[in-house]
Amino acid sequence: MTLLLETRPVPVIDAVIRKNRRLSDVSNGSGIEVVDTEGLRKRWSACWKMAAADRFVQVNWWGRTPTAVLVSAGMWQERQKLNKALVVPDSRVHERPSSDGRTQLTDIFDELEAGVHTVLLFHGKAKAVVVPYVWARKAFPELMLAEPVEPLHSDVAWDGELALVLYRSPRAARRFEREFEGAADPDFEADRRLLSPSSEQARRRQAGLRAVVYVVDGRVERVRAVDPAGEWADLGDGYALAPVSAALTREQIDERFPGLGLYPGEARPAAPGSPREYIDL
Template sequence: MRYLDALSLRKNFRRELEAAADERAVVITVWDKPVAVWLSPGMWAIGRERVPVDDSFVGEIGSVEARPKLTELHEAAGRGQHAQITKHRKVRAVMAPYDWGVRAFPELDLAAPPTWPPTPESQEPPCALVLYRKRSTQDELVDLFAEAEDPVLEGDRRLSAGRAGITADRRSRLRAVAYVVDGKVERVRAVTPGEEWIPVPGQDRSRFAPLSAPLSAQEIDELAPGLGLYPGDEHATPGKTWREYVPLNG
């Protein structure tokens, strides 16, 4: 069984798409954690006979469109979605949920995911994100979104750039974001539950976060208990870190 990290899949997408028919099954990983299985159409059909998949959980996407959306596809696989990848209108490969693959192909002896089946004890706690910025970076973001109704909010919504994305698991647990500019907390915003994280155009891993207006001290205590950061607080940047995650108290 071959394991392939998601970044390598993106870099070598054309080759991996063609190889899918020959290899039958490849495990896709993110930070060494299995997130999906990359299957030949025939292998997927066999698995679907063993563990039925409702049509509502099956989608189709062209290979040209799929490559820049691989992060979305393997995150969707984590929610039970199966993506058929087509080229010239023919299905060439299928990205399927890893836990489904564990059940459908016992002969592959795939390791069960650490949280499969999930239990309350295995789930990570909610958290807050602390972003450390220089004043020049903050000003650049405001200038970038100068035409927006609220340039500061739009700059704040961009929590990451390039490859430094926030995983789907962490997004689901994120409750608040604190912005520390030149060593001082400027504001804290809540992450709006149930709203979409919108992809940043041209950046596969980055998202615009759904955020609230700046919180008052009382609201911070209510929505992010345990964060302990309030506007005006002095808070030094820990080394060269530009962001850190703080576990919250429930």
């Protein structure tokens, strides 16, 4: 995909912004603006223009879960040139006029679940990009963006066997279907792409992961087992290919995970504040 960009130098990010302060707290003109989704909606124009000026806008879902970062189109392309592992395939790039962003924020955040980067166009030129938070953490390590804290049930043990419940919107599910429509098993290709661990705590969770429950639009679609001895292939963009099994039947779920109690076709409302949660097996 060829984007029309205005060329500008990529700035050096000062260490003063490393603690995710608000712009008003930063004296040297560089910083990260932290907003929640409602704040982004109310200040949409100011936020994307700030990003276009080589500033950073971190967006927290429900005010607490980091979900996206707005960056300039120039910096977005520059980081892909510097690190081939960060290259975003055309299938995961969606262009939108910047004027449509405020009314289409729900769509933009739905697509983030599928790893989609939204390029914002102003008079036909790419100005800013809404990128997944996990990609931004890898692309801009100098920002020292914190690892998102995954919600867990209050009785979950960090070192025990866990199940991951992954919530997807219908739009995100359709995006995966389009991306892998030529694969022999599109659902399998989509389902095995999970977040790559980036901290010791996350690696401990990964080591204990035994099952993944996929929920679409509030209903369980599939349950897959995770091979504890299998290899996680890091894709370099914040995601990895997980060693998941074929979709399990109800009988197989009961046999392998008698304490799970989640079956295809059953309702499963999304956990507030995050598209995923962990439960103890």
